[in-house]
Amino acid sequence: MENRKNNNMLFTAAIVILCVLVVTVMPRIIGSSKYYITSSVVIALALLPFIFSFGGRRPKAMELIVLAVMCAIGVAARAVFVAFPAFKPMTGIIIITGVAFGPSAGFLTGIMTLFFSNYIFGHGPWTPWQMFAFGFAGFISGLLAVKGILPKTNRNLMAIYGYLLVQLVIGPFLDLSSFVLTIGLPTSTTVWDMFKSGFSYNMVHGVAVALLILLLYDPIMEKLERIKVKYGMLEEEPQSFEDIFGEEERTEGEEQ
Secondary structure, eight states, rough: OOHHHHHHHHHHHHHHHHHHHHHHHHHHHOOOOOOOOOOHHHHHHHHHHHTTTTSOOOOOOHHHHHHHHHHHHHHHHHHTTTTOTTTTTTHHHHHHHHHHHHHHHHHHHHHHHHHHHHHHHSTTHHHHHHHHHHHHHHHHHHHHHHOOOOOTTTTHHHHHHHHHHHIIIHHHHHHHHHHHHHTOOOOOHHHHHHHHHHHHHHHHHHHHHHHHHHHHHHHHHHHHHHHHHHHHHTTOOOSHHHHHHHHHHHHHHHHO
């Protein structure tokens, strides 16, 4: 079981690296106006580790429904503050999903949440970059939780983590992508100026994430943990063919 988890995380990490390459290189090859193609490739790559996480068993409908609901909540959390684009509490939903269900689910949730919410905020060449950034937020949160590094039972420390993740990682990456898309590759001087100019915007984003975690982290995690236990979501792979199809076979046997 432990080896399977490690292999899955390595596979997910490899997909994350591939997404970085796609987001960076593909627009230069096919043109930045083909952002829907790039976005579709990133989504397809994000699906691979999630499918791999089922370890040969068929995914349960509840597993897909819960992740779809988390994506919908994330989209709603961003859409509510459409008049304040810097205030993005949806990142907190993505972080919670990664902590609850692991790096693969967090990565997929982040990518899909951003993609669908941009139908409200607007798609463009920046969409694939944003998809990767928010997917990475879910991935790294899930990875740190699995490794026992994140204090996931401490709401206050999780709020601090959410703020720092946005202020130091996600925000600067999005600032860098904006600079690359509008101006080109930055120099050492322009990088510092770029990060300074984006500090206040990222601070508002980070505060939004911290507030959402402070207010909703415990009740959401409690619900998700109960669902995981009740439906056995994203747990160990089946041990045999019978474990996968046993229930159906038993049903057929009873009918006979």
